[in-house]
Amino acid sequence: MFRPKHHWQPAEHQRHAVAGTLPGGQRNRDGESVEALCQRTVSTAGRTELDWLWPTCPDCLQAAERLNGVPS
Template sequence: MSFQPYPFHWVPAAGQRHASTDARPPGGYPTGMEVATLCGCRLDADNSELAWFWNTCPVCNRAAHALAGVPLYGGH
């Protein structure tokens, strides 16, 4: 079992980086795997190298910070 400091993982999907509490397979969510995101969507993961450079979904970002108990600086 691997260390997981927070109850979510980041996953690129639909042109943004989203957060999900779905179980993550070893190596990450494979491209095409449907995941439920913290912004309330069900999206297909995109595990391509460039997808990790996409902007972060602001709704997922706020929800992830709340789950982690970490303040969101700058009001974003």
């Protein structure tokens, strides 16, 4: 079974990828600063279902694909 080496986190009006996984049901704290795979430090959000509808950060998507060995 494939297990990604990252997790997605709504932050600053985009969905960013963050290295590492979180145990099931856990999430980053609201307002926590995390280093996204796009090399930006972002302040997390994600307390509403609408936050997950934000667009995906294209730089994070490319970095997540590389991290997980997805061919381009």
